[in-house]
Structure formats: C-alpha cells, structure tokens
Amino acid sequence: MEEGMEPGTVRPGGRTARVRAAVLQAAGDALAEHGFDGLDLADVAxxxxxxxxxxxxxxxxxxxxxxxxxxxxxxxxxxxxDTGSLDGDLLANARLVVKTLTDPRQGALFKAVIAAATCDPRAARALHRFYATRIEEWAPCVTQAAERGEVPPGTDAAEVIRAVSAPLYYRFLVSGDGLDEGAADRAAGAAGAAARAGAYGS
Incomplete structure (x- = not known):
C-alpha cells in the first residue's frame, strides 16, 4: 500500500484486483443479508x-x-x-433509482451503506463521493436541455438531478411509501416542471 493511503483505497491490477473484486462482492452479499451491524471481516474473507x-x-x-x-x-x-429530451432523461433517471432501490439485493445494500454512513465519517465521505459521481453523470442532461431551450439558461443541473431522486429516497428510507414506476414518473415530472419554471436558477 502506498504511504499515506487509507486501507481499501489501493487500485492495483492483476491478482490483487481479483482479490478486491471477490472481497467487495462478498461484502455486498453480507451487507444485503445482515446489514451493517452484522458485517464481519472474517465472514467476508x-x-x-x-x-x-x-x-x-x-x-x-x-x-x-x-x-x-x-x-x-x-x-x-x-x-x-440520453433520450434527447429533458423529460425523457429525468424519467430514465428516476426509473433507474426505483429499479435499484426495489431490487432485493441492491435495496438492502443501500440501506446498509447509508446506515454505515450515519455513524462513521469515512463511510459518509464515501457515500457523498458516490452520489457526487452519479449527479456528475446525469447533470449533463439538464445542461443539454438548457442548450435546447427546454429550461432557462443558468439552471442548476445538479439541483435538478437531486430533485428527481430526493422524494424517492424519502419513500425508501423515511416514509415507507411504495416505490414503483408511478412514484418515479411523479418525481421526474415534478423536477422537470420546476426546472422549466425556473425554480433551479443558479
């Protein structure tokens, strides 16, 4: 491991990469089955x-x-x-979020890692990086919509993407309300309407 790097941050190749992949797969399985409190390094090994x-x-x-x-x-x-329209792109984003959170393994895994982030700063930083990566991936659909004239110039693209997923995560983590395509459609539609109305001007 390089000096000054935290454990688990090495990105090596070859056998070490295969070991990392196997361990991360096992860790994900264990988290999905037992949650963060039940995660044990010996069991993962x-x-x-x-x-x-x-x-x-x-x-x-x-x-x-x-x-x-x-x-x-x-x-x-x-x-x-990339569907070529803001509404189509936001809908695709919302449906991907719902598909992920309602998947038996992925949904349980997300609950576990969010639980870990509430009690450990390092896990919280990793969770923030994860969502920053996803927002960075999807924000260009809003930028492109502004270029097409679908939303006002200067619309905060990241805020629009956050507005799509926020109500879905609220249902998933807080309210317990159902997550389905209808919920995805409403979240995407509301975010798109607010963006067109200028609610996310930067």
Whole structure:
C-alpha cells in the first residue's frame, strides 16, 4: 500500500484486483443479508475464499470495507441514458433509482451503506463521493436541455438531478411509501416542471 493511503483505497491490477473484486462482492452479499451491524471481516474473507490476514491488512475495519465498496459501486454504476429530451432523461433517471432501490439485493445494500454512513465519517465521505459521481453523470442532461431551450439558461443541473431522486429516497428510507414506476414518473415530472419554471436558477 502506498504511504499515506487509507486501507481499501489501493487500485492495483492483476491478482490483487481479483482479490478486491471477490472481497467487495462478498461484502455486498453480507451487507444485503445482515446489514451493517452484522458485517464481519472474517465472514467476508470466508465468503470471498481469501485469507483473513489479507482482508484485515487491506481494509482494517468494516467501515473501510464499506467505503471501498461504495467507491466500487460508483465506478461500476450504469451510464446515463440520453433520450434527447429533458423529460425523457429525468424519467430514465428516476426509473433507474426505483429499479435499484426495489431490487432485493441492491435495496438492502443501500440501506446498509447509508446506515454505515450515519455513524462513521469515512463511510459518509464515501457515500457523498458516490452520489457526487452519479449527479456528475446525469447533470449533463439538464445542461443539454438548457442548450435546447427546454429550461432557462443558468439552471442548476445538479439541483435538478437531486430533485428527481430526493422524494424517492424519502419513500425508501423515511416514509415507507411504495416505490414503483408511478412514484418515479411523479418525481421526474415534478423536477422537470420546476426546472422549466425556473425554480433551479443558479
């Protein structure tokens, strides 16, 4: 590991990359099954068929492992859909969020990593990086909409993308209301209407 780097932040190739991939897959499975409180490095090592010493040396703590898992999720996330219209793009974004959160494994995994972020600064920083990456991926659809004249010039693209997903995460984490395509359609429609009305002027 390079001097000054935190455990779990190395991006090596070859065998080490294969070990990292196996451990992160195992960590995701364990989180989805047992939540953050049930995450155990020895169990992850067993699932990944990797020596415990390797896992403890490279990640050191469960929060270090969660942080690296979030970084990997950001790297592997689905590319942005480009439909050619703001409404179509925001709808694609909203439906992707709903699809992810309602997936049995992915939904449980997101709840676990969000729980980790509430109690550990390193996990919180990783979660913030994850969402910053997703917003950066999708914000160009708003910029392009401004260039086409669909929204006012100077519309804050990141705020529009946040406005799409925020009500969906509220349903997922707080209210317990259902998440389906109808919820996705309403979130995307409301964000698009507000953007056209100039609500997100920078």
């Amino acid at each position: 067993r699932r990944a068929e990797v020596g415990k010493t390797t896992v403890y040396r490279r990640w050191a703590t469960t929060t270090g492992l969660v942080a690296d898992l979030l970084d990997d999720m950001a790297e592997q996330s689905s590319p942005r859909t």
